[in-house]
Amino acid sequence: MKKIILTIAVLGGSMALFAQQQIIIRTENTAQVYKVTEDKKLLQVYVGEALQHDDEYQKMPAFPIDAYVQGGLNVIREPAFQITHADGNPSLMLQVADVKSEKTDDNVTITHVQLKDAVYPVEITMHFKAFRKENVIEQWSSIRHTEKTPVVLHRYSSGALQLKEDKYWLTHFFGDWANEMRMEETQLPEGIHSIESKLGTRATNFDLPSFLLSLNKQADEDNGTVLAGSLAWSGNFQLMFENVRYSEDFNHLLQIQAGINPYASDYQLKPNEIFTTPSFIYTYTTHGKGQASRNMHQWALNYGIYKGREHRQTxxxxxxxxxxxxxxxxxxxxxxxxxxxxxxxxxxxxxxxxxxxxxxxxxxxxxxxxxxxxxxxxxxxxxxxxxxxxxxxxxxxxxxxxxxxxxxxxxxxxxxxxxxxxxxxxxxxxxxxxxxxxxxxxxxxxxxxxxxxxxxxxxxxxxxxxxxxxxxxxxxxxxxxxxxxxxxxxxxxxxxxxxxxxxxxxxxxxxxxxxxxxxxxxxxxxxxxxxxxxNTDPLSRIYMQWGYSYFFPAATICAHITSWGKQSIKFKTDVAMMGKLGFDIQVSHLKPEELTYCQSAIGNFKRLQDVIGFGDLYRLISPYENNCSSLMYVNDDKKKAVLFAFNLQTMHGDVFPRVILKGLDAGKKYKVEEINLEKEGRASFKKSGTVYSGDYLMKVGLDWFLRGEQTSAVLEITEEVRP
Missing domain, CATH: 3.20.20.70 (Aldolase class I)
Known part of the structure; x- marks a missing residue:
């Protein structure tokens, strides 16, 4: 489809009309709003749920510092951009020069905000790509100049966001070889907190360039305001959170900056050369961490992954x-x-x-x-x-x-x-x-x-x-x-x-x-x-795959059955089937009944790959908080779902929660049937084959049905259509 390019109407074509006007970047449910001041500065006004009436954003006060803090002039906070000009001047003074928007299709709109230095021939363009249905914004910057000799880039953020809430809880993931994706959630203290890599290659080995930020109170799967973000870069990265609890200039403020790590990375930019930063991808929701993940997954499958919705090969x-x-x-x-x-x-x-x-x-x-x-x-x-x-x-x-x-x-x-x-x-x-x-x-x-x-x-x-x-x-x-x-x-x-x-x-x-x-x-x-x-031990993988699921859809997460771990072939296969199924075993060493089980599970995975790989994920029971775990995937039309359940390292006398299902249609009837059965086909879920309403499954749910340590079950949930 041909791109439609236009100057944003509210800003007009001349700089005189820019003053006091706003730039609105909008998805279906969220909005990100900027204001151009009388002296052509770009200030952030709002990040949050979209208002019904755009004119009401004008009633909001703008944040009192530049949306993108520039180094060297009057900087008192960490700069998003910092350069040294050809003559040695280490400052920037950026002003809004132009704003354009292009609607690439019914779902995607890209807004370009061009900033130019007031004296030097340097321009930095901020790009905002809004994905309406996914409620995701992708942000990056491009830098260009026409000075006579190269300038040196010291900091070059992909994106920056400013928030003015009372408290923040940061969830991020860290680890090392065979111990990846250890999850930690902490309240942000005053000061600067940085998640970063200096590894060059295999840069996410210690820390992931992705985060969840809960605003005002700790969010759970279904409740709370969450900002989830991820940087698309295969090298050194930096996610910086500067939490100012008190300032005489602006009281309190959290600045988030994401981009290439400036560590040992001064960059000489030649005249007329364009330096483009990687994309910072983020989503905002008031419906908890689960919705943030589903937004990220759908964006990834549609736009972020190579041929994201094509079947993978077992x-x-x-x-x-x-x-x-x-x-x-x-x-x-x-x-x-x-x-x-x-x-x-x-x-x-x-x-x-x-x-x-x-x-x-x-x-x-x-x-x-x-x-x-x-x-x-x-x-x-x-x-x-x-x-x-x-x-x-x-x-x-x-x-x-x-x-x-x-x-x-x-x-x-x-x-x-x-x-x-x-x-x-x-x-x-x-x-x-x-x-x-x-x-x-x-x-x-x-x-x-x-x-x-x-x-x-x-x-x-x-x-x-x-x-x-x-x-x-x-x-x-x-x-x-x-x-x-x-x-x-x-x-x-x-x-x-x-x-x-x-x-x-x-x-x-x-x-x-x-x-x-x-x-x-x-x-x-x-x-x-x-x-x-x-580390392919299935018990470890339950935690790891749970962690990766916050940002990546199941179709991207390779999960193989191997010799790691002493669990049954069923437990190993059920865990691996939550991702992109594969095997790394000696098939000749399998017992006949184990081979039969694997063959059946592979058939089930191929049949259900669209639901598991591309469906909406609902995390039901966290392994971090229980001695069991459960999650489910639901397809777009809510006619099919797959639920995974696992007992972990249980003890006699453990109390198990009910499994309250999510994402179904309350008005539909669903047949719940256990698949991936062992031996004589005996089901752990004794009511396998029973029909329930979606309303019942999402309000009453199912009694926990697994017995014994490190046991598992997979339930196929299918709309029951009766004449």
Missing amino acids: LLNNWEATYFDFNEQKLVNLFDDAKKLGVELFLLDDGWFGNKYPRNSDNAGLGDWDANKQKLPQGIGYLVQEAAKKGVKFGIWMEPEMINPKSELYEKHKDWVLELPNRPEHLRRTQLVLDLANPAVQDYVYKVVDDLLSQNKDIAYIKWDCNRYMTNTYSAYLKDKQSQLYVDYVKGLYTVLKRLRTKYTDLEMMLCSGGGGRAEYGGLQYFQEFWPSD
Whole structure:
């Protein structure tokens, strides 16, 4: 659809008409309002529920400081933008120069607010993309100048918000390898609180660039005012919350700034070059954390994820069956296991490449992406063909951003490696990072993947890994511009991914990073899904997947059944079925009844993938507050739902809550039937097959029905249509 571009009517075409006018960015239920003052400053007026009458926003007082605090002039708070001009002047004095809006379709409107320095030829344009139905706003900035020589950008926020409430509770998630997504909620004290990463690659390894903020009182799933936000950037990030409890100038104020971490990232911007920041995505709701999540999920599925609403392929990974020890025949035999299991795809993991330095462990071969001739004498093409003969698609693991010192690439191009001169080489996981700030390295990485895919056109899946963060970091290519490395690396990565996506539009790709090191929407614009953690113990995964569900829809969260944990195959599979189902087990070691169970569960998942992956999520019973857990997914027309229930580490005498369902149509009748049954088909839910009204299920609910430690059930809820 052709974009319709217009100057916002209330602002008119001349600067004289700008004064005291307002800019309204609106979704179906929320509004974000700005005011242009007499001296052309941009002030924020409002963030909250949309009013019925736009003229009433004019009755609201504007916040008494710039909507985007500028460094160097009269700054007393953390600046959103800070630059040094070509003549050394370290200040900005931005004024509104122009405002335009473009309606790209019935759901999306983009507002551009152009700010120009009063003296210097520097302009910063704020962009606001409002998604009406999803009640989400995406905000970013672009910076340009026409000074004679480069200016230096010190801070360059994607977006800023100001709030004037009494109290705030911040929920965020932290962790490390195999222990991701530990949830913490704290009341914000006075001062500055920052959630950030300085890791360079796999930047979400310690902290997630996403948050929930409850206003005035702690919100729960269904009640309370919540602002949820996430930064779409695969590198160093910063989410800053500056909570001023008292000021003689403005009493109290919370400023939220989201963007690239300014740490060691001064950026030299050339004349007429445009620097575009990543997107800050956020939603506001008065209906609790659950509605905030559903808003984010629907935005992500429609706009934030590559082909977000397309079906994902169930798969069998060979890692736990073989590790590095395999050959052609062993892999071909595993294709039979994938077919027997009933999955659509076989994924060949690490260890298939390297000849001079064979990849028989993780200490060699990265960078040399030729099939190992001893393990695979007929190459990858043979495996792809054999998989097709078995009726199974073929996928493959790669880690193209990384290099081992024991590799031919390292011997030929040590200058492509990120490492400080005159310092000891610092390895993590026996590997180093390639310099994707260098266009030659970008071309190499692209060619590695392109050669593999073009020579083996039926490869249907790539697991793209990234197993270390940056240390000892220096780019030989950037020379005297080392402070641009963290930014230019990510820009280089995106350049490669854009080229690949332009050519390989149907390829399914998993964004992996030694676990949850890349759980963010910057990468997901090129990938359909991500790997949340190398910890696949299903008990741990209940908590992790619960945490990820605040920001990411189930279709993006890869969940595999593995040897981790001592629980039953049913418990493991039911947990994994809450996300994007996959297997990493030795199928030959399954008992006949376990294999039958997995086959049935895979069939159920394929049948219900639209509901689980793309439906509205309702978290019912939190594992953080109970010795059990439950959540459900409901499709758009409320005709179908799937409910998951789990007993955790229970004790004799535990008291269990009722399961009060959500999201159904009170006027419909629903049949509630347990699926994923074991053995003789005995249901834990003894009333399986009973028909209830939606009204009953959402008011009275179901008695807790699981018995025993670490047990599980899946209920399929279907509208009962009777003549």
